[in-house]
Protein backbone atom coordinates (compact mmCIF):
# COMPACT_ATOMS: atom_id res chain seq x y z
CA UNK A 1 0.00 0.00 0.00
CA UNK A 2 1.18 3.50 -0.85
CA UNK A 3 -0.25 6.54 0.89
CA UNK A 4 0.03 10.16 -0.24
CA UNK A 5 -0.27 12.97 2.30
CA UNK A 6 -0.91 16.57 1.23
CA UNK A 7 -1.97 19.90 2.76
CA UNK A 8 -5.60 18.79 2.35
CA UNK A 9 -5.51 15.22 3.67
CA UNK A 10 -4.32 11.83 2.48
CA UNK A 11 -5.36 8.99 0.19
CA UNK A 12 -4.28 5.50 -0.90
CA UNK A 13 -2.76 5.14 -4.32
CA UNK A 14 -4.30 2.44 -6.53
CA UNK A 15 -1.94 -0.41 -7.39
CA UNK A 16 -1.47 0.67 -11.01
CA UNK A 17 -1.27 4.45 -10.49
CA UNK A 18 1.64 6.88 -10.47
CA UNK A 19 1.51 9.55 -7.80
CA UNK A 20 0.47 12.08 -10.46
CA UNK A 21 -2.49 9.92 -11.55
CA UNK A 22 -3.58 9.50 -7.94
CA UNK A 23 -3.33 13.22 -7.26
CA UNK A 24 -5.43 13.97 -10.35
CA UNK A 25 -8.03 11.38 -9.35
CA UNK A 26 -8.34 13.08 -5.97
CA UNK A 27 -8.70 16.59 -7.46
CA UNK A 28 -5.23 17.94 -6.75
CA UNK A 29 -3.56 20.58 -8.85
CA UNK A 30 -0.26 19.38 -10.31
CA UNK A 31 1.48 20.77 -13.41
CA UNK A 32 2.57 18.23 -16.02
CA UNK A 33 3.50 17.84 -19.67
CA UNK A 34 5.32 14.65 -20.68
CA UNK A 35 4.06 12.36 -17.87
CA UNK A 36 7.23 10.32 -18.43
CA UNK A 37 9.94 11.89 -16.28
CA UNK A 38 11.85 13.93 -18.84
CA UNK A 39 10.34 17.45 -18.91
CA UNK A 40 10.39 18.29 -15.19
CA UNK A 41 7.00 20.09 -15.31
CA UNK A 42 5.51 18.03 -12.49
CA UNK A 43 8.45 18.78 -10.14
CA UNK A 44 7.01 18.83 -6.59
CA UNK A 45 8.51 19.28 -3.15
CA UNK A 46 8.67 16.15 -1.02
CA UNK A 47 7.94 17.31 2.53
CA UNK A 48 8.37 13.94 4.24
CA UNK A 49 8.69 10.24 3.44
CA UNK A 50 10.20 8.52 0.44
CA UNK A 51 9.27 7.64 -3.12
CA UNK A 52 10.37 4.96 -5.55
CA UNK A 53 10.62 5.66 -9.27
CA UNK A 54 8.72 3.35 -11.62
CA UNK A 55 10.93 4.56 -14.46
CA UNK A 56 14.20 6.38 -13.89
CA UNK A 57 13.53 10.09 -14.58
CA UNK A 58 15.68 12.07 -17.00
CA UNK A 59 14.59 15.52 -15.75
CA UNK A 60 16.75 17.27 -13.18
CA UNK A 61 15.34 17.45 -9.65
CA UNK A 62 16.82 19.39 -6.76
CA UNK A 63 17.32 17.70 -3.41
CA UNK A 64 13.91 17.41 -1.74
CA UNK A 65 11.99 17.42 -5.03
CA UNK A 66 10.27 14.54 -6.84
CA UNK A 67 8.56 13.90 -10.17
CA UNK A 68 5.07 12.54 -9.36
CA UNK A 69 4.48 11.42 -12.97
CA UNK A 70 6.86 8.49 -12.61
CA UNK A 71 7.03 7.63 -8.91
CA UNK A 72 5.03 6.16 -6.04
CA UNK A 73 5.28 6.66 -2.27
CA UNK A 74 7.46 4.05 -0.57
CA UNK A 75 5.30 3.46 1.38
CA UNK A 76 4.26 6.98 2.42
CA UNK A 77 5.10 10.45 1.15
CA UNK A 78 3.96 13.95 2.07
CA UNK A 79 4.02 16.36 -0.87
CA UNK A 80 3.50 20.10 -1.26
CA UNK A 81 0.27 20.12 -3.30
CA UNK A 82 -3.27 21.39 -2.75
CA UNK A 83 -6.71 20.41 -3.97
CA UNK A 84 -7.76 22.72 -6.81
CA UNK A 85 -9.39 25.78 -5.26
CA UNK A 86 -8.08 25.05 -1.77
CA UNK A 87 -6.44 27.84 0.13
CA UNK A 88 -5.71 26.03 3.41
CA UNK A 89 -1.95 26.27 3.10
CA UNK A 90 -1.79 29.91 2.18
CA UNK A 91 -4.36 31.31 4.58
CA UNK A 92 -2.65 33.73 6.93
CA UNK A 93 -3.26 33.15 10.60
CA UNK A 94 -5.48 35.84 12.03
CA UNK A 95 -3.96 37.24 15.16
CA UNK A 96 -5.69 39.23 17.85
CA UNK A 97 -3.89 42.35 16.67
CA UNK A 98 -5.31 42.02 13.16
CA UNK A 99 -8.82 41.40 14.52
CA UNK A 100 -8.54 44.50 16.69
CA UNK A 101 -7.25 46.46 13.72
CA UNK A 102 -10.31 45.54 11.64
CA UNK A 103 -12.68 46.26 14.56
CA UNK A 104 -11.31 49.77 14.69
CA UNK A 105 -11.82 50.21 10.95
CA UNK A 106 -15.49 49.19 10.91
Ligand code: FES
Nearest residue numbers: 035037040042069
Ligand atom coordinates in the same frame (compact mmCIF):
# COMPACT_ATOMS: atom_id res chain seq x y z
S1 FES B 1 5.31 15.57 -16.38
FE1 FES B 1 7.25 15.65 -17.35
S2 FES B 1 8.61 15.01 -15.78
FE2 FES B 1 6.66 14.75 -14.91
